[in-house]
Amino acid sequence: MNEGCTFxxxxxxxxxxNHYRRIQGWSNTPLRSEGAEDVRRSGRGLADVKFDAVYTSDLSRTVQTANIILEENKHAEDLTIKMMPEFRxxxxxSFEGADVDDAWQTIIxxxxxxxIPEMFALSSxxxxxxATKKADPFNDAEDFMTFWSRVEQGMIKLIDKHRDTGHKVLVVAHGNTIRYLLNNLVADLVDPEPLLNASVSVANYHDGAYHLERYNEVRHFKDIEKID
Incomplete structure (x- = not known):
């Protein structure tokens, strides 16, 4: 088996x-102080991981998150964040900024x-x-193939660069982006649960396939150690 790479x-x-339960796709709001602290706790739990590269979407909330993680990392001196719109x-x-429940009522x-619960239970x-695209009066929402085409292109770029290197690659992105990406790339991951903020999911790529090591993990969160 070759060295592969780990994402x-x-x-x-x-x-x-997120806090106000508003639809947030390409629209952008900053991290809450509580959100930033959770990222810092997540970063402390990843502090000993020596990343070889760091990628984010081009939306500021992922860049802000990545910067906090790198601040907590012990090996981040030479790392530069590369923003990729593919991972938006x-x-x-037109549902951007709408109340989450109101938007889903229109979509159902x-x-x-x-x-809404029956929709999530019975639909893919x-x-x-x-259906979101069809329900959007302006027809601007992404359908699945439009979304998948751009995200897949982003992953192809990363695989082309990091395959068989043994690299550990940090990718800071979005709940649906990561969830839908792994749902389509990992053969035994079926209908995965929504991701928690600041959670980490780890997948190793080798021999032409993705192998999930962790999904939606928050047990690594680490608080500041108190000195007596």
Whole structure:
């Protein structure tokens, strides 16, 4: 077996739109102080990991998150963040900034489900994304193939650069981006749960396949050690 490479996917910290339960795709709000502290705790738990490269989306909440993680890392002196628009969150079109529950109420009408829980239980991720585009009065929301095409291109770039190097690669992105990406790349990961803010998911790529090591992990969070 070759050396492969390992990807550490970290979701950004909690933002104001997350806190207010507003749809946040390409729209941008900064991390709350509580969100930044969770990222710092996550970074402390990853402090001993020697990353060889760091990538983020081009939205500021992921860049802010990556900078905090690197501040806590013991081996980050020579690392430079590379922003990649391929790793943006799903674009929700005219639903951007809307109340989460209000937006889903509109979308379930398009999908002809009686309730939001039933929609999530009985429909697939691509079906929900395609219905979101149809429910958007401006038709600007991304359907699944539009989203997948750009994110897949981002991963192809990373694989082309890091395959068979043994590198550990930090990718700070978004909840849906990471979740949908791993759902499609990891064969035995089916309908994964939504990701927590500042969580880490680890996947190793070798011999042409992705192998999940951790998903939605927050047990590594580490508080500052108190000195008596």
């Amino acid at each position: 550490y996917f970290v979701r950004h910290g909690e933002t104001y739109f 969150e799903v674009f929700f079109g 009408k398009e999908m002809d489900y009686p309730s 991720i691509p079906e929900r994304m395609n």
